[in-house]
Amino acid sequence: MTAPLLRPIEPRDVPAVLALNEADVDVLSPMDADRLAALQGWAHRADVVEVDDGEGPQIAGFVIVVDGGSTYDAENYAWFTERYGEDFHYLDRIVFAPRFRRRGLGGLVYDAVERDAAVRGRLTLEVNLRPANEPSLAFHAKRGFVEVGQRAYTDGTVVSMMAKKV
Numbered sequence: 594m595t596a597p598l599l600r601p602i603e604p605r606d607v608p609a610v611l612a613l614n615e616a617d618v619d620v621l622s623p624m625d626a627d628r629l630a631a632l633q634g635w636a637h638r639a640d641v642v643e644v645d646d647g648e649g650p651q652i653a654g655f656v657i658v659v660d661g662g663s664t665y666d667a668e669n670y671a672w673f674t675e676r677y678g679e680d681f682h683y684l685d686r687i688v689f690a691p692r693f694r695r696r697g698l699g700g701l702v703y704d705a706v707e708r709d710a711a712v713r714g715r716l717t718l719e720v721n722l723r724p725a726n727e728p729s730l731a732f733h734a735k736r737g738f739v740e741v742g743q744r745a746y747t748d749g750t751v752v753s754m755m756a757k758k759v
Contacts, residue, residue: 597698598643599705602633602655606641609652613688620726621686622667632657635665637682638709642689642698654689656702658682661713672744672754673717681756682710684718703736711759719744723751 602610607626614624624632633639637660644653659665661679670683684706689698710716720729722743733755742754 595645597653597701599640599656599702600643602629602639602641606652606655610641610655613652613655613690614686616690617688619724620721620729621688632659632685635659635663636685637663638706640702642693642702644693644698652690653693653698654687654702656687656706657685658706658709659685669719669744669752669754672742673756676741677715677717677756680713681715681717682706682713684716699732707757707759715756715758717741717754717756719752719754721750722753723749 607629610629611624611626614621636657638656638658640656641652642654642656643650645651659670659682661674661677661681661683663670665683667685670685673681673683687699687702707716718733718738720726720733730753736757738755738757740753741756743751744754745751
């Protein structure tokens with residue numbers, strides 16, 4: 594596999610990004626092309642991870658990060674805004690195709706995202722506790738994220754609101 598490329602989402606990437614989101618929609622918010630375009634408008638970063646593992650360039654995953662002070666309309670983002678004002682970056686979602694997981698790509702993306710977030714002092718996100726997203730919880734704990742709260746939803750879902758000072 595050649596060195597991965599982290600680059601802004603382009604129109605040609607939209608079908609791949611939407612397919613990746615849909616494949617993991619049980620732990621993500623649903624997203625169609627219009628919602629992706631809106632997210633890109635709010636985002637500090639809306640990037641794909643492009644790799645070539647011998648079959649030509651492919652979209653291995655994507656990440657969307659919104660910085661504090663945005664007009665982003667998500668409830669979890671608003672929760673962090675109430676606590677931190679504009680002093681945070683919010684990782685809205687990060688997704689990798691199953692065949693590209695456990696190859697160090699997540700660490701590469703988080704390194705870049707955390708460098709960006711340093712200007713605001715912290716990176717925030719949420720991870721499902723019910724249903725539990727154990728791989729994500731373990732990954733974030735290893736990277737130094739700590740729980741700063743929890744949110745429960747009427748459908749029984751509970752998320753851990755996490756932050757890392759950077």
